[in-house]
Amino acid sequence: MAHAILAFMKSVWTRDSGAGTEAHLARSPVASFPCVHKISLPTPWEGRCVEAYLIDSQPLTLIDAGVKTPESRAALSSALEALGHGVDEIERVVVSHYHRDHVGQVQSLRDAGVSLEVWAHENAVAMVENFSVERIEDLDGTAALFLEFGAPDDLLERVNAHRREHQQNEPVLCEPTRVDHALRDGDTIPFKDFELKVIHAPGHTAGHVLLHQPDSGVLFTGDHIMNGAVPNTENYYLDGLADPRDPLRRRPRFKGLLLYRQSLRTLLRQSFETVLPGYGEVIRAPNRAIHRALLFYDVRIQRIERSLRSVTALGQAVTAYELWRALFPNDDPLTEMRTKLLMVIGALDVLEDAGDCVTSRRPDGVLVHSHSLVR
Ligand SMILES: [Zn+2]
Secondary structure, three states: OHHHEEEEOOOOOOOOOOOOHHHHEEOOOOOOOOOEEEEEEEOOOOOOEEEEEEEOOOOOEEEOOOOOOHHHHHHHHHHHHHOOOOHHHOOEEEOOOOOHHHHOOHHHHHHOOOOOEEEEEHHHHHHHHOOOHHHHHOHHHHHHHHHHOOOOHHHHHHHHHHHHHHHHHOOOOOOOOOOOEEEOOOOEEEOOOOEEEEEEOOOOOOOOEEEEEOOOOEEEEEOOOOOOEEEOOOEEEOOOOOOOOOOOOOOOEEEHHHHHHHHHHHHHOOOOOEEEEOOOOOEOOHHHHHHHHHHHHHHHHHHHHHHHHHHHHOOOOEOHHHHHHHHOOOOOHHHHHHHHHHHHHHHHHHHHHOOOEEEEEOOOOOEEEEEOOOO
């Protein structure tokens, strides 16, 4: 989805959607794992394609399924046909995460009579089964979070009114669908002659999975690692009471950026030959791509740390909202605040975890931050 990707570094995957089947199909892009085929499915977003992968084995399995549009369905059908299959032969769809560019077509395939199973991480099941744009954007929940981090009430009302107006006019790109099998870290997904190992990689979403085929060293990464882009990371309140050990009595939160960086670092300790990403071309140097994603956020976290250090040196403390305004003065709050302010809050989580940020609560309830100046 448009707001799910923080930055595209280059537009390497823009394709002409009228270029025919072969433009959407890369047969056996990995020589050591020849039964995998890459299928590029068009999205409504600036000509970008999301990458799905057909595993031509038993059961016939699709990894991710594109958005629900006629163009995406036509690309899927023609690619499968070129590989000697009909869409009705798909037996299983494993979704990397719940976003609509990965789950979108599944229910319409079922509605067309395809008898397929859906496998997804246990943390993604509720979102896949109850999918709606309103639910995933959770405007009220995000407004409550932003209010605690210093955004003005009236601005939040305008941002949400603007977004609600647009939500009503957007095409339905994904429908809720049943999950038949909930996955956990370390699970295996069996095929006739091999298996895929599930790696839970939270950050972009809470229930994102990577799929590893150890014999070939192939890793399917969805939006966790893309070629030429980095994902945003979620940040939202979790159910549950405030931690009684926290003097600020903060509500528990899903801290996606903290988890995303940890997930990436864990991957660096393993060895993969090839990454098959959710966007962009096949990645033949996985560690370089992982370092690039880490660096992308390191640069931004360091900028935020420097800002925090300078205001602290002046004897002040700042809100996350003020940091966003100072760092991105040209952003339009109506369309750009959400993604960037979530990133700033994520960066403050990282700095606090590292002992570099001290948070306190103002009498009006808003959280303010300063640098610990320890290092
Ligand atoms: Zn995504």
